[in-house]
Amino acid sequence: MSNATTGPDNLTGVTPDTGLKIGQSDESGPMLAADGTPLKKSLNRALRKQKIRALALIAPLLIFILATFIYPIGEMLFRSVENQIVGEVLPRTVRVLADWESENDPVPGDAVFSALTKDMMVAVEEKNHTRLGSRLNYEVSGVSSLFRKSGRSVDDFGEVYTDQFIALDPAWEDPLTFVSIFADEAWVEADAAYDGEGRRPRFLLRDGVGEVLPQTASMYRDFARVVQTEDEDSPTEEDVWNSVYLALYEDLSVQPDIPAGLPQAEMLATARGAVADFETADLRAAFVDVDEGWEETRVWQTIQQYSAPYTTGYFLNSVDLQKTPDGVDWRPENEQIYVTLFIRTMIMSTIITVSCILLGYPVAWLLANLPASKANLLMILVLLPFWTSLLVRTSAWKALLQNQGVINDLAVWIGIVADDNRLALINNATGTVIAMTHILLPFMILPLYSVMKTIPPSYLRAAKSLGATNVTAFRRVYFPQSVPGIGAGSILVFILSIGYYITPEIVGGTKGVFISNRIAYHISTSLNWGLAAALGSILLAVVLLLYWCYDRIVGIDNVKLGG
Amino acid sequence: MPVANDASAFVEFDRVQKSYDGEQLVVKDLNLSMPKGEFLTMLGPSGSGKTTCLMMLAGFETATHGDIRLDGKPINDIPPHKRGIGMVFQNYALFPHMTVAENLAFPLQVRKMDRNTQEEKVKRALGRVQMNDFAGRRPAQLSGGQQQRIALARALVFEPELVLMDEPLGALDKQLRETLQFEITNLAHELGITVVYVTHDQTEALTMSDRVAVFENGRIQQLAAPDELYEEPQNSFVAQFIGENNTLEGVVAEITDTTCVVKLDSGEVIDAVPVNVNKVGDRTKVSIRPERVEVDTKKLGPNAHTLKAEVLEFVYMGDIFRTRLRVAGNTDFVIKTRNSPDQTKLTPGTTIDIGWLPRDCRALDA
Ligand SMILES: Nc1ncnc2c1ncn2[C@@H]1O[C@H](COP(=O)(O)OP(=O)(O)OP(=O)(O)O)[C@@H](O)[C@H]1O
Numbered sequence: 001m002s003n004a005t006t007g008p009d010n011l012t013g014v015t016p017d018t019g020l021k022i023g024q025s026d027e028s029g030p031m032l033a034a035d036g037t038p039l040k041k042s043l044n045r046a047l048r049k050q051k052i053r054a055l056a057l058i059a060p061l062l063i064f065i066l067a068t069f070i071y072p073i074g075e076m077l078f079r080s081v082e083n084q085i086v087g088e089v090l091p092r093t094v095r096v097l098a099d100w101e102s103e104n105d106p107v108p109g110d111a112v113f114s115a116l117t118k119d120m121m122v123a124v125e126e127k128n129h130t131r132l133g134s135r136l137n138y139e140v141s142g143v144s145s146l147f148r149k150s151g152r153s154v155d156d157f158g159e160v161y162t163d164q165f166i167a168l169d170p171a172w173e174d175p176l177t178f179v180s181i182f183a184d185e186a187w188v189e190a191d192a193a194y195d196g197e198g199r200r201p202r203f204l205l206r207d208g209v210g211e212v213l214p215q216t217a218s219m220y221r222d223f224a225r226v227v228q229t230e231d232e233d234s235p236t237e238e239d240v241w242n243s244v245y246l247a248l249y250e251d252l253s254v255q256p257d258i259p260a261g262l263p264q265a266e267m268l269a270t271a272r273g274a275v276a277d278f279e280t281a282d283l284r285a286a287f288v289d290v291d292e293g294w295e296e297t298r299v300w301q302t303i304q305q306y307s308a309p310y311t312t313g314y315f316l317n318s319v320d321l322q323k324t325p326d327g328v329d330w331r332p333e334n335e336q337i338y339v340t341l342f343i344r345t346m347i348m349s350t351i352i353t354v355s356c357i358l359l360g361y362p363v364a365w366l367l368a369n370l371p372a373s374k375a376n377l378l379m380i381l382v383l384l385p386f387w388t389s390l391l392v393r394t395s396a397w398k399a400l401l402q403n404q405g406v407i408n409d410l411a412v413w414i415g416i417v418a419d420d421n422r423l424a425l426i427n428n429a430t431g432t433v434i435a436m437t438h439i440l441l442p443f444m445i446l447p448l449y450s451v452m453k454t455i456p457p458s459y460l461r462a463a464k465s466l467g468a469t470n471v472t473a474f475r476r477v478y479f480p481q482s483v484p485g486i487g488a489g490s491i492l493v494f495i496l497s498i499g500y501y502i503t504p505e506i507v508g509g510t511k512g513v514f515i516s517n518r519i520a521y522h523i524s525t526s527l528n529w530g531l532a533a534a535l536g537s538i539l540l541a542v543v544l545l546l547y548w549c550y551d552r553i554v555g556i557d558n559v560k561l562g563g
Numbered sequence: 564m565p566v567a568n569d570a571s572a573f574v575e576f577d578r579v580q581k582s583y584d585g586e587q588l589v590v591k592d593l594n595l596s597m598p599k600g601e602f603l604t605m606l607g608p609s610g611s612g613k614t615t616c617l618m619m620l621a622g623f624e625t626a627t628h629g630d631i632r633l634d635g636k637p638i639n640d641i642p643p644h645k646r647g648i649g650m651v652f653q654n655y656a657l658f659p660h661m662t663v664a665e666n667l668a669f670p671l672q673v674r675k676m677d678r679n680t681q682e683e684k685v686k687r688a689l690g691r692v693q694m695n696d697f698a699g700r701r702p703a704q705l706s707g708g709q710q711q712r713i714a715l716a717r718a719l720v721f722e723p724e725l726v727l728m729d730e731p732l733g734a735l736d737k738q739l740r741e742t743l744q745f746e747i748t749n750l751a752h753e754l755g756i757t758v759v760y761v762t763h764d765q766t767e768a769l770t771m772s773d774r775v776a777v778f779e780n781g782r783i784q785q786l787a788a789p790d791e792l793y794e795e796p797q798n799s800f801v802a803q804f805i806g807e808n809n810t811l812e813g814v815v816a817e818i819t820d821t822t823c824v825v826k827l828d829s830g831e832v833i834d835a836v837p838v839n840v841n842k843v844g845d846r847t848k849v850s851i852r853p854e855r856v857e858v859d860t861k862k863l864g865p866n867a868h869t870l871k872a873e874v875l876e877f878v879y880m881g882d883i884f885r886t887r888l889r890v891a892g893n894t895d896f897v898i899k900t901r902n903s904p905d906q907t908k909l910t911p912g913t914t915i916d917i918g919w920l921p922r923d924c925r926a927l928d929a
C-alpha cells in the first residue's frame with residue numbers, strides 16, 4: 001500500500017506531455033497548422049463538433065440528474081439553513097424586537113406586544129401561527145401551545161381602541177370609512193364592478209396614505225388581503241379588525257397633523273385631537289393573561305435569535321448544540337442524541353465494511369479463479385440477494401435472529417447457549433451489523449471480483465517460481481493488486497451503509513439505529529425538515545470528507561470497478 | 564525409447580502423461596533427457612502441450628503419470644517455490660505495483676538475502692540486460708522489449724540452474740525478437756544455465772537451440788539438433804513443420820536398406836531415401852526441400868532425377884527467387900533459387916526441367 005500513492009504524476013522520463021513540451025520549446029511562438037492558423041485553435045475547432053455531439057448524447061441524463069439529484073441536494077442544503085418563517089409571520093415584531101436587549105430588560109416593552117398583536121392577528125387569520133409555533137418549539141418547548149392559545153384570543157386585543165373610536169364618531173364603525181381613506185379609487189371601482197366571475201381585483205393602497213399613517217396603512221392592507229384571500233369577501237363589507245384601530249391609534253398619537261388632501265381628513269383630524277385622552281390597553285397584560293409564557297425571557301430570546309432569514313440553528317442542533325444568549329452551548333444532557341448517533345453510524349458502518357471485506361474477499365477470489373461454469377453458479381448465488389426484496393430479506397433476518405428465532409433455537413439445541421440466556425441478536429447493534437453485512441456484501445464482492453478478474457494467474461505463478469511461498473506470493477503480489485477493488489468496494493459499502501435506513505429501522509431496535517433513521521423521523525414524523533436537512537448535509541459532508549481522505553491516502557485512481 | 568536414469572541427465576521426463584479432464588491426454592508418454600547447460604526448445608503448433616510440459620516442470624501442474632527428475636531427484640512432490648527454477652512468462656508477469664528494481668529484488672528478498680547482496684545482484688542482473696537506467700520505473704512505463712529484458716533479468720537474478728521460457732518473445736516485433744534471441748542465447752551460454760524454451764516460431768527454434776523437440780498432439784515427434792531436424796526430418800509432420808517443404812505422394816514400389824523407388828500418384832517413378840517406409844505397397848509422402856531442387860539439371864550428377872515442370876508463378880524476393888511449379892500433379896511445388904548473376908528468371912507458362920539428387924528426397928510416412 002505504501003507505494004500505491006505513486007500516480008501518473010510521479011512518472012519520470014519522457015511522458016507524452018513532457019515530450020510535447022520539449023517539442024514546443026524548440027519552436028519560437030505557437031505552432032501553426034498547415035493553413036497558418038495557430039495549431040491550438042484549429043485543434044479546438046476540430047474537437048468542438050465532437051464535444052457538442054458527446055454532450056448531446058449525455059444531455060438527457062444530465063437533465064435528469066440535475067432535476068433529481070443536484071437540485072434536491074441544493075434544496076436540502078438550503079433548507080438546512082433557511083429560517084424565513086419567523087421574519088415572514090412576525091415581520092413587525094421582529095423589527096421592533098431587534099432593539100431589545102435581554103440583559104437590561106427581561107421582557108420586551110409594550111411596542112413589541114403591540115407589534116405582536118398585529119402580527120398575530122394576520123397570522124391567525126392566515127393560520128400561520130401554529131406553523132411558527134411548531135418551528136419555535138424545536139428550540140424552546142412550550143412555544144407551540146403558547147402560540148396556539150394566544151391565537152384564539154388575539155382578535156379581542158385592542159378592542160378598547162375600537163370602542164373609543166366608534167364612540168367618538170359612529171362612522172368609524174363603517175368599513176367604508178376605512179375604504180375611503182385607504183383604498184385606491186380605481187380599485188374601489190373595480191371591486192364594485194366585480195360580479196363573482198374570475199379573480200377578485202386585488203386590493204390597492206391609496207397613494208400617499210402610507211406616509212401619513214404608516215402602521216395603519218400596512219395593517220389595513222394585511223386586513224384587506226386576508227379578507228380577500230381567506231374569507232373571499234370584500235373589505236368594503238367586513239368589519240375592520242381591532243388591530244387596525246390599534247394601529248390607527250398609534251399612528252394618530254405620533255402624527256402631528258393630517259394633510260387636508262386625505263379623504264376624511266376632518267374625521268381623522270378630530271380623532272387625532274382625541275387620541276391623547278384615549279384610555280390605553282395593556283397588551284402585555286392581555287398576552288400574559290392568556291399564557292404566562294410571554295413573560296419568559298427565553299421565549300423572546302429565541303424569537304430574536306431566529307428572526308434572521310438564515311440560521312445555523314439546525315446545524316447546531318444536529319451536533320447537540322444550541323444557541324444561548326451567552327453563545328453556543330451544549331444542549332441539556334437528556335437531549336443530546338445526534339453526536340452519539342453520528343459516531344455510532346460511523347463505527348457500525350466501519351464494522352460492516354470490514355466484515356464485508358473479510359467475508360467477500362475469499363468469495364471474490366473464488367469467483368475470479370474457479371472455472372467458468374462453477375464461477376457462474378457462484379455468481380448467481382452472490383447476485384441472488386438482488387433478486388429478492390430488501391424488505392423480505394431484512395424480515396427474514398428478523399425471523400432468524402430473534403430471541404425465539406432459528407439461530408437461537410439451534411444454539412440452545414446444540415447446547416452452546418442456555419435456554420434462559422438466549423443471545424440478543426436483534427433489536428440491537430449486532431442485529432444491524434449482521435443484516436447489513438449480508439445485504440451489502442454483493443457491493444463488496446462485485447468490485448473485488450472485477451478487479452481480481454484482471455489479475456492474471458501468471459503473477460502468482462511468477463512469484464512462486466521466484467521462490468515465494470503461497471502466503472508470501474499472496475501478500476506481496478496478489479493482495480496489493482487487489483487493493484483497488486477493496487477500495488472501491490469499501491467506498492461503496494461504507495457510503496451505502498452510513499445512509500442506510502430500512503434495515504436498521506427493522507432490526508436495529510433503539511441501540512442499532514443510524515443517523516438516517518433520525519433523519520427519516522424528522523422528515524415524516526416530527527416534520528422538522530430543517531433539522532433533517534442539516535443532519536443530511538452533515539452526512540453528505542462526512543462522506544465527501546472521507547472520500548477526500550481516501551483520495552489522499554490511497555489515491556482515487558487506485559479505485560477500480562473493473563478492467 | 565525410454566531414456567530413464569541417464570546418468571548425465573539434468574532434466575528428465577520419464578514416461579510423463581498429463582490429462583486435465585480425465586478424458587484426453589494432453590501430454591502422451593513424454594520422455595526427454597537434457598544434459599546440464601543445454602538450450603532445448605520445444606517447438607510445436609498451438610495446443611500441442613508445450614506449455615503444459617513447462618508447467619509440469621515448474622510445478623504448477625502435476626503429471627498424471629510418470630516422473631520428472633531434476634538433477635537425478637524426482638520433483639513431483641516439491642512445491643514450485645522450492646524448485647529453484649527461473650521462469651520467463653509470455654506476458655512477462657512483471658509485478659505492476661513494484662518498480663523494476665523491486666521486481667528484481669523480490670526473489671532475493673524471499674530468500675532473505677541481506678540488503679547489500681540484494682542491491683549488488685540486482686545491479687548486476689540489470690547490467691546483463693543493459694537496463695541499469697530503468698531501475699526506478701514501473702513495468703507499465705517500459706516498452707515490450709524492455710519489459711522482456713527485465714523479466715529475463717528477474718528470472719536470472721537468483722542464479723537458477725534451470726530457466727524456463729514460455730514464448731518470451733511472442734509479443735514482440737521481428738527485429739526486436741531477433742536482437743533478443745541473440746541476447747538470450749548469449750546469456751544462457753555465458754552463465755552456463757540449462758534452458759527449456761517454448762516457441763512456435765521455427766526460425767527462433769532453429770537459430771537459438773542446441774536441440775529442438777518438435778511437439779505435436781502431446782508427443783515429441785522428433786528431438787534433434789537444428790541441422791539434423793531440418794535436413795533429416797523423421798516424419799512428414801516434422802518435414803512440413805520445419806522450413807518449407809515439397810511433398811509428392813505415392814506408393815513404395817521397390818525398397819532396399821538405403822534406397823527405395825516410389826511410384827507417384829501421377830505415374831512418374833522416382834528414387835528416394837526410405838526414412839519411415841517399411842515395405843512395398845506402403846503409401847508415402849516424398850519430401851524435397853525447395854532449395855535442393857535444381858533448375859539447371861546439367862549441374863547435377865548422372866544419377867539425378869529429372870522431371871518436367873510447368874512454371875505457374877514467379878516471385879522476386881530480393882536475395883532469392885521463389886517459383887511455384889506444377890510437378891507431378893502437385894501445383895504447390897516450390898523451388899528457391901539464389902539471385903546470382905547467371906540465374907535466369909523463369910517465365911510463367913513455360914515448361915522446364917527440374918532435378919534433384921535422390922539423397923535429398925526422403926520417403927516419409929503418408
Ligand atoms: N488448465 C487447463 N485445463 C484444461 N485444458 C487445458 C488447460 N491448459 C491447457 N489445456 C489444454 O491442453 C492442451 C495443450 O495446451 P498447452 O497450453 O500446453 O498448449 P501449447 O502447446 O502451449 O499451445 P500454445 O502454443 O498455443 O501456447 C490444449 O488442448 C489445451 O486446450
Ligand SMILES: [Mg+2]
Pocket residue numbers: 613614615729
Ligand atoms: Mg503455450
